[in-house]
């Protein structure tokens with residue numbers, strides 16, 4: 001892994017650092033939390049999420065029944081999107097159906113008995129999903145890579161389902177039965193043949209980290225994904241703090257028809273800012289990546305995920321931030337769980 005940035009058509013493309021078997025963020029904006037700050041966060045911080053009863057949630061954040069007809073026959077003129085919940089999205093683009101960071105389990109944790117629990121159910125089961133072409137994984141944290149969901153996806157779609165994962169994660173994926181895994185480092189690409197022509201899938205940077213157990217911190221990389229088809233394009237930001245990488249992604253691959261950008265789990269700010277963007281920074285990523293439309297992800301689904309802001313605040317702050325920038329209302333939107341939206345380039 002090269003330390004220095006490389007030139008690609010005069011765009012500076014920053015690569016991850018790799019030292020002693022571990023990846024490192026190359027960004028000046030990255031700070032690893034000290035043990036003291038970690039303790040202070042665990043002991044002192046107060047949960048302001050105020051998650052109400054299911055009855056009230058049915059009004060403020062309703063579950064929408066999945067429209068199976070629309071999923072079976074996506075309009076080829078647009079990018080069709082469903083928010084399954086948290087960072088999980090299903091996107092249909094240029095004849096391709098893509099699932100990103102699938103989690104359908106009750107908890108994002110090594111155990112289904114403890115750990116952050118869902119307060120909004122997924123709008124469908126894995127069995128109810130349409131035929132899939134590819135699955136994108138941003139990194140190995142439990143809220144983005146869920147063992148139970150991977151196993152159910154393998155049993156529904158077979159071992160030949162095509163997974164795209166960060167470098168360092170292929171061995172884990174194959175150990176649980178995924179036969180077709182492409183692992184990439186930042187700025188590496190693979191072409192796949194879509195029904196409407198070639199589609200480029202590229203792995204791109206974020207500012208984050210990885211860990212599944214006590215001894216594997218940062219042994220696999222983290223990042224975002226670009227899917228560029230003959231007519232439309234999609235950017236999946238996964239989980240990230242704010243960094244210079246997004247301007248580089250916009251320069252190399254933008255503009256995008258649609259981006260999925262995290263907007264939640266940002267409080268307390270003093271602790272979370274290196275690894276999770278707030279809504280203000282999420283809107284800056286929307287601008288940096290030259291996305292025509294963006295959807296807010298990584299909110300409204302799990303309790304106790306360092307998610308100490310009020311549960312509806314991410315949605316409200318994104319709308320306020322759009323106004324502050326003078327951006328078109330609805331150019332960065334949020335959905336209810338299960339809601340489908342069709343997006344065309346021209347809108």
Ligand code: ZN
Pocket residue numbers: 139141144208209239
């Ligand atoms: Zn994460």
Ligand code: ZN
Pocket residue numbers: 141143144239298
């Ligand atoms: Zn996350």
